[in-house]
Amino acid sequence: MTVEIELKFIANATGIKALTDHLNGLSVQHIAPRHLTNIYYETEDAFLRQHDMGLRIRSCDGKHEMTLKTAGTVVGGLHQRPEFNVELDKPKLDLALLPKDVWPEGCKLPALKKALNPLFSTDFIRECWVVTHQESEIEIAIDQGEVKAGELAEKIGEVEMELLKGNAADLLDFARQLTAMNGLRLGSQSKAARGYRLAKGNPERLLKALDVLIMPRKATVEQGFVASLEMALSHWQYHEELWLSGEPAAKGEVERAVAMLRQTLVLFGGLVPRKATVALRECWSELEAKLSHAECDPHTLCYSSTYLSCKLALVTWIQGAEWQAFLNDKTKSKLSGSFKRFADIMLGRCAAELKDSFSQQLTAEIYQDRLSRLEREVYSLYLLSGAYDAELRQPYIEAWYALSQAIQHNQAVYVDSCRKLALAQPVFWLNGGA
Secondary structure, eight states, X not given: OEEEEEEEEEEOHHHHHHHHHHHHTSSOEEEEEEEEEEEEEEOTTOHHHHTTOEEEEEEETTEEEEEEEOOOEEETTEEEEEEEEEEESSSSOOGGGSOGGGSOTTXXXXXXXXXXXXXXXXXXXXXXXXXXXXXXXXXXXXXXXXXXXXXXXXXXXXXXXXXXXXXXXXXXXXXXXXXXXXXXXXXXXXXXXXXXXHXXXXXXXXXXXXXXXXXXXXXXXXXXXXXXXXXXXXXXXHHHHHHHTTOTTHHHHHHHHHHHHHHHHHHTTTTSOGGGSHHHHHHHHHHHHHHTSTTOOHHHHTTSHHHHHHHHHHHHHHHTTGGGGGOOHHHHHHHXXXXXXXXXXXXXXXXXXXXXXXXXXXXXXXXXXXXHHHHHHHHHHHHHOTTSXXXXXXXXXXXXXXXXXXXXXXXXXXXXXXXXXXXXXXXXXTTTTO
16 A cells, blocks of 8 residues: 655646746756546446545556545645555456555455446546655656546646655645746546546536534544634635636635635634744745735636745645644643633623624614624634534524624625524634633
């Protein structure tokens, strides 16, 4: 078994040319373009997908390889996923060649093999360069072709940077050197993910509401901090894809995701000092300024060097836990404490802030002035309330969210009733009445 660590980019023609020219100018090992075909297999009831597994046969230059990928993680465009590779004499599945312990408990291989059928395929030309950077060896692959399921197909224009040996920090550092180029953006969706979507008939992707962050019962404050950043980043990635596909309303969700990232830094600001986040906040300010333009074109912005630098800076900061260099022993100890206890304390402060801001009826002008403050506190509620049952937390969150919407849309006739309803909601967290 190996753990595949890759940084994936979606690339347009400008990005592919710029990257090719850059790599050809370096002292690197070049691998001539090859034609690769991959056939992905699945059962009618999506057994593998249900267990976050993917099974394919790759063919190239008359050689064949079976690969099983198991559950992994994606942060921004950084993919980390265990995989098992087996050489084959011919392009035919042979599940017995894979380790027996990789399968879900109770899985019967003869029945699974019988149920598996080709689901979709990818067909592309891959050109590679192998770079030695600091202590690591990195393969950069440019893929151009298509992914196809039945009559549906999508073009492939991707760059994959795979860590062959070394560490992820070197991979991200090398990627930062490419951010001056236009035409690249981090991609959270793999070719396989796109193939699975096409196999379902390419269903319409809809806007997603913000999620409430759910953490394990014994999660630490630091784990809650990282999960908050990753949840906001995931919301950003999903709606970036939607915005690029032609859904203009998705732009607003990208803006909300960046605002939630900012609020995460505010929530944890007593533990993670501002000097640790200066670079992030500066690039977010630049991005927010660009997003604020009504005629902002997603295909120009999302493939710009500014946009790539901003997102890659965040991925690098999370992956390298770069805030830790700014902590003292006291804050390290607090970050290792209970996230649940931290959340309860911060929920109390959030409630006090809301009550102080909206305890009485205000003029329309003052409501508008306080809207951004209200929105920030609503983001806090999403990040801090996950330890409590939905029937307890949702009325509270939804009441304050409804007030923000009434103010945002200038629904003067509803604003005061929404304010009163929000104030009347009972607290739901531990020691909330103290």
